Amino acid sequence: MIRAHTAADVRTAEEPLLAAGEPLMDRAAFALATHVAAELRERGHRIPGSVILLLVGGGNNGGDALFAGSHLARRGCQVHAAVLAEHPHAAGLAAARAAGVRVHELAGAPDLNDAVTALARRAGVWVDALTGIGARAPLREPLAGLVTALAAERAASPDEPVVVAVDVPSGIGVDDGAVPGPVLPADVTVTMGAAKPGLLLPPAAALAGRVEVVDVGLEGGLAGQAPAVCRLSATDVADLWPLPGPADHKYTRGVLGVVAGSQTYPGAAVLAVAGAVRTGLGMVRYHGPEIPTSLVHARHPEVVTAPGRVQAWAIGCGIDPDDAARAQEMERGFAAGLAARVPVVLDAGGLSLVHDDAHADLPATVVLTPHAGELALLLTARGEDTTREDVDAAPARHARLAAEVTGATVLLKGPTTVVAAPDGPLYAQADATPWLATAGAGDVLAGVLGALLAGYGDALAVYAEGRLAGVPASLAAAAAYVHGRAARLAAGQGTPPRPRDVIFSVRRASHGEDDISRHTTTGQGGPISALDVAVALPAAVAGLLR
Numbered sequence: 439m440i441r442a443h444t445a446a447d448v449r450t451a452e453e454p455l456l457a458a459g460e461p462l463m464d465r466a467a468f469a470l471a472t473h474v475a476a477e478l479r480e481r482g483h484r485i486p487g488s489v490i491l492l493l494v495g496g497g498n499n500g501g502d503a504l505f506a507g508s509h510l511a512r513r514g515c516q517v518h519a520a521v522l523a524e525h526p527h528a529a530g531l532a533a534a535r536a537a538g539v540r541v542h543e544l545a546g547a548p549d550l551n552d553a554v555t556a557l558a559r560r561a562g563v564w565v566d567a568l569t570g571i572g573a574r575a576p577l578r579e580p581l582a583g584l585v586t587a588l589a590a591e592r593a594a595s596p597d598e599p600v601v602v603a604v605d606v607p608s609g610i611g612v613d614d615g616a617v618p619g620p621v622l623p624a625d626v627t628v629t630m631g632a633a634k635p636g637l638l639l640p641p642a643a644a645l646a647g648r649v650e651v652v653d654v655g656l657e658g659g660l661a662g663q664a665p666a667v668c669r670l671s672a673t674d675v676a677d678l679w680p681l682p683g684p685a686d687h688k689y690t691r692g693v694l695g696v697v698a699g700s701q702t703y704p705g706a707a708v709l710a711v712a713g714a715v716r717t718g719l720g721m722v723r724y725h726g727p728e729i730p731t732s733l734v735h736a737r738h739p740e741v742v743t744a745p746g747r748v749q750a751w752a753i754g755c756g757i758d759p760d761d762a763a764r765a766q767e768m769e770r771g772f773a774a775g776l777a778a779r780v781p782v783v784l785d786a787g788g789l790s791l792v793h794d795d796a797h798a799d800l801p802a803t804v805v806l807t808p809h810a811g812e813l814a815l816l817l818t819a820r821g822e823d824t825t826r827e828d829v830d831a832a833p834a835r836h837a838r839l840a841a842e843v844t845g846a847t848v849l850l851k852g853p854t855t856v857v858a859a860p861d862g863p864l865y866a867q868a869d870a871t872p873w874l875a876t877a878g879a880g881d882v883l884a885g886v887l888g889a890l891l892a893g894y895g896d897a898l899a900v901y902a903e904g905r906l907a908g909v910p911a912s913l914a915a916a917a918a919y920v921h922g923r924a925a926r927l928a929a930g931q932g933t934p935p936r937p938r939d940v941i942f943s944v945r946r947a948s949h950g951e952d953d954i955s956r957h958t959t960t961g962q963g964g965p966i967s968a969l970d971v972a973v974a975l976p977a978a979v980a981g982l983l984r
């Protein structure tokens with residue numbers, strides 16, 4: 439699991455180490471230099487003679503780059519430092535000069551953008567060390583204008599330079615993933631001590647490139663701090679998976695009640711049921727009108743239509759809330775779920791059930807699965823005026839707000855899926871493929887999540903007593919992971935990345951570098967349908983349980 443910690447938590451963890459004289463910046467700088475060298479090697483460049491440009495701000499983030507630059511200069515690189523602050527890190531500057539780094543003091547220069555762009559044109563690697571966790575986004579002028587000019591220069595450059603961000607791409611919201619102003623998109627972000635929330639959360643995460651976490655010795659200090667954002671890996675999902683035992687039967691494995699599909703949108707029923715059945719559970723009880731029922735039975739003869747006890751509900755896929763009969767059926771299922779205190783997934787039309795506060799203060803075992811537009815509608819209906827654009831600009835904040843307003847857990851669908859409960863960490867899962875943006879994919883996800891929740895059976899009913907606090911959110915993140923993994927398999931793109939907590943350990947003198955966002959199989963993949971995703975689910979689950 440990747441655990442991302444806020445800037446404040448990182449500072450709290452580093453304080454006693456700095457007071458004890460631990461050389462945190464040396465570790466950070468050495469790892470940064472090693473990663474820059476690795477990028478050069480990976481692109482087939484020799485390290486001696488390579489031209490590197492450091493973009494140096496006035497804080498310790500700039501200090502990291504200056505010390506790293508001195509290592510690289512000693513390895514024969516031609517290193518230029520564009521120093522953009524009046525008072526850069528003094529020791530870093532001295533070390534850089536001593537090692538032969540060419541220092542260009544450009545703070546206050548009238549032709550700043552031209553001067554830096556001219557240096558940038560000659561360099562194969564740009565190291566973005568303008569600001570790190572000590573800065574408040576957005577970047578101020580003149581750095582904002584400079585970053586805009588460099589981003590344009592890079593986009594126009596025929597042999598794209600590699601951009602390595604130090605700790606975070608300068609200008610992102612470190613704690614919330616916001617992008618309130620210009621940011622130079624990075625190929626790699628080398629982050630110190632722990633991942634930061636903005637490296638996992640949309641929209642900033644998309645500007646961080648591959649994220650490398652450097653162990654500088656903070657893990658002890660961070661162990662007592664709850665992470666702000668988590669990302670599950672295959673191992674975490676496998677640990678959460680409800681495995682059937684020899685004594686299990688269909689009722690103990692979990693029964694899911696599904697209220698999905700309508701005469702107008704019958705296919706949604708098939709997809710939601712397929713998602714559930716192929717994720718694995720004891721049984722599905724389907725509640726719907728004639729056409730969707732016969733389609734469901736044609737594909738899944740094992741599905742039962744008789745009413746009876748269930749351990750979870752999935753409600754709303756393919757249902758127009760204006761369809762009075764279907765709306766009544768949704769309400770019946772929801773009320774039954776709440777009364778029995780079993781988990782309920784509300785998707786698509788089912789979200790209308792929480793547009794008013796008739797069901798105020800829901801338990802976190804109710805999981806809402808909106809996309810950005812549906813979340814904006816829900817928040818607006820609950821008195822928090824919100825547009826789709828607002829949600830896109832700050833997905834995590836709005837998912838958390840919806841969780842606080844309703845009490846429910848919220849899984850906000852998107853290229854990176856964000857899960858928020860009223861408390862506890864956020865989850866940010868980026869396991870899927872752009873091919874998954876296709877009709878019906880959300881119906882399959884509702885089925886996957888319903889099956890997982892049903893698999894926990896009545897255990898989740900005690901959630902109200904707090905024994906399994908946080909489990910609905912982690913199961914929602916696990917559902918997003920498996921859904922994404924199945925989509926990648928279906929699209930021929932292999933499995934999602936395998937994140938690890940610490941990738942590069944300087945203190946352990948490890949040279950076993952890896953990264954947290956490189957996929958095991960690359961390639962563009964190919965188109966998929968929602969049904970393809972459902973079909974790939976058993977293989978996706980089997981692969982992760984191996």
Ligand SMILES: NC(=O)C1=CN([C@@H]2O[C@H](COP(=O)(O)OP(=O)(O)OC[C@H]3O[C@@H](n4cnc5c(N)ncnc54)[C@H](OP(=O)(O)O)[C@@H]3O)[C@@H](O)[C@H]2O)[C@@H](O)CC1
Pocket residue numbers: 448449452462463466495496497498499500501502523568569570571572573574575576577578579581604605606630631654656
């Ligand atoms: N965690 C760890 O283990 C380790 C962390 N380390 C490193 O320390 C970094 C944190 O360093 P830090 O605290 O010195 O702050 P930093 O990010 O350089 O920013 C301050 C500078 O930015 C400027 N500035 C601020 N806002 C701005 C804006 N909107 N727009 C423009 N400028 C703005 C501000 O100027 P001022 O506002 O003061 O005029 C000042 O010059 C951290 O990210 C990591 O890289 C390693 O060295 C050791 C191990």
Ligand SMILES: [K+]
Pocket residue numbers: 499566567568569570603604605606607608
């Ligand atoms: K930076």
